[in-house]
Amino acid sequence: MRIGVDLGGTKIETIALGTDGQVLDRRRVGTPRDDYRATVRAVAALVTAVERDLGLAGRVGVGIPGTLSRATGLVKNANSTWLNGRPLDRDLSAALDRPVRLQNDANCFAVSEASDGAAAGAAVVFGVILGTGVGAGIVIDGRPIDGPNGIAGEWGHNPLPWPADDERPGPACYCGLHGCIETFLSGPGFAAGYRRETGRDLAPRELAAAAAAGDATAAGHLGSYVDRLARGLAHVINILDPDVIVLGGGMSNLEVLYQAVPARWGRYVFSDRVDTRLVPPRHGDSSGVRGAAWLWRPEEAPPA
Secondary structure, eight states, X not given: OEEEEEEOSSEEEEEEEOTTSOEEEEEEEEOOTTOHHHHHHHHHHHHHXXXXXXXXXXXXEEEESSEEOTTTSSEESOSSGGGTTSOHHHHHHHHXXXXXXXXXXXXXXXXXXXXXXTTTTOSEEEEEEESSSEEEEEEETTEEEOOTTSOTTOGGGSBOSSOOGGGSSOOBOTTSOBSBHHHHHSXXXXXXXXXXXXXXXXXXXXXHHHHHTTOHHHHHHHHHHHHHHHHHHHHHHHHHOOSEEEXXXXXXXXXXXXXXXXXXXXXXXXXXXXXXXXXXXXXXXXXXXHHHHTTSOGGGSOOO
């Protein structure tokens, strides 16, 4: 059995897969925000509960909103900032008394969708996370690309392309810079922009519904989001030229994005036409956890 864990900023999800890929168990709990030790305990408790209820032991793969530094072996670049500077793989291995493999959550998501998801069969896939943070994974011919620094796909910490005057210098980012794509396109960034404009708190689905119902302010804010996402992804297309871009994370549930963004990105892409497809994930918000389980090959899973 293989167990995947998606350690997100708001939830921790697990999935257990049999040797044939069949889903044996799936469950989730809230993430203990800002508490590293409690986060380690929560992951260990979930895995232990899955194994107890199924009566099987498994290898564990974990997707995290960051990556392990190749220089220090500690977590870096996590928007769940309480993970940064911590030996998360070693602490989880100690808590579970077995080796644990860690990978960037966006890479896990991209591998899942490129393997048997919305981008199956595509040569070059850019799998985007638009959630608590903004990240992405790159898969070429079925293989995730990490890069020598372990940061391939980290488009969320580039500046928003072609910024308007009112977008400069942009909101402060936890990375220490201003105007990062993540500060505009993450779920919290989307909500914060509307709150600054109106003083109101609306979830993304509520804001989209208000826009559809004729709320001009909501419609304007949603239009700004669409154009910013179009600019951000056009920048990616100009560099990587992927066959398919798959959106994941909570913002991927906004159906308007899949028509409105491609309708706008052509003005920013350096080409006479854009054949890149923008698609929702086939496996929904559980795609990342499936990819985490695949960090172990079936033949590596221990017998029951």
